[in-house]
Amino acid sequence: ETGVTQSPTHLIKTRGQQVTLRCSSQSGHNTVSWYQQALGQGPQFIFQYYREEENGRGNFPPRFSGLQFPNYSSELNVNALELDDSALYLCASSFLAGSYEQYFGPGTRLTVT
Amino acid sequence: KQEVTQIPAALSVPEGENLVLNCSFTDSAIYNLQWFRQDPGKGLTSLLLIQSSQREQTSGRLNASLDKSSGRSTLYIAASQPGDSATYLCAVHLLGYGQNFVFGPGTRLSVLP
Numbered sequence: 270e271t272g273v274t275q276s277p278t279h280l281i282k283t284r285g286q287q288v289t290l291r292c293s294s295q296s297g298h299n300t301v302s303w304y305q306q307a308l309g310q311g312p313q314f315i316f317q318y319y320r321e322e323e324n325g326r327g328n329f330p331p332r333f334s335g336l337q338f339p340n341y342s343s344e345l346n347v348n349a350l351e352l353d354d355s356a357l358y359l360c361a362s363s364f365l366a367g368s369y370e371q372y373f374g375p376g377t378r379l380t381v382t
Numbered sequence: 383k384q385e386v387t388q389i390p391a392a393l394s395v396p397e398g399e400n401l402v403l404n405c406s407f408t409d410s411a412i413y414n415l416q417w418f419r420q421d422p423g424k425g426l427t428s429l430l431l432i433q434s435s436q437r438e439q440t441s442g443r444l445n446a447s448l449d450k451s452s453g454r455s456t457l458y459i460a461a462s463q464p465g466d467s468a469t470y471l472c473a474v475h476l477l478g479y480g481q482n483f484v485f486g487p488g489t490r491l492s493v494l495p
Contacts, residue, residue: 273425275425302482302483304483304485309487310487310488311386311471311473311485311486311487311488312426312471312473312483312485313485314482314483314484317482325482327482357423359425359426361426369413369414369475370414370416370428370431371416371428371475371483372428373418373425373426373427373428374425375424375425376423376424376425378423
């Protein structure tokens with residue numbers, strides 16, 4: 270059984286650019302959630318996808334968007350990058366039933382200059 | 383709006399001590415509560431999950447308790463070791479549109495040899 274994986278590990282972008290982050294869910298999981306973690310803070314919920322549709326969203330602007338694919342992998346897209354988007358982006362997968370326990374990937378460190 | 387706080391923000395103890403980390407949440411309508419460990423710059427490792435109907439969970443030297451009515455959870459670490467040094471985060475799981483977690487800011491633990 271493979272765990273949650275994310276790519277790339279690190280990324281440096283310039284303000285105004287667009288970025289795509291990728292996540293591969295743990296085997297058997299049908300739900301993926303994305304979180305943003307600024308330095309020294311707890312993760313903030315961005316959105317969740319279940320069966321390829323958005324199933325919930327936190328307080329993030331529309332320039333944060335996502336996709337979930339039939340194999341339950343997922344992408345997080347951020348347009349018009351701002352300096353404050355610099356953070357660790359975490360992906361978590363779960364099965365939408367039972368305990369809903371979430372399993373997190375190692376994260377992608379995004380730096381916007 | 384659910385808010386999660388953690389006390390203390392940072393803790394430094396000598397090796398071998400027993401310690402307690404505290405987590406408080408404002409809305410008792412939670413599905414479950416999960417404790418995580420995060421090493422610097424890394425993703426989250428799940429430690430313990432407590433369902434809302436449970437009072438405590440144990441794993442090795444770790445014991446987590448939950449008191450929904452008072453909005454509190456504690457993580458007890460017995461016989462601390464330098465390898466326990468990390469940031470510990472608690473997160474409450476909300477049901478509804480978007481099953482997501484609300485995280486506390488974390489407690490940064492240093493166990494000195």
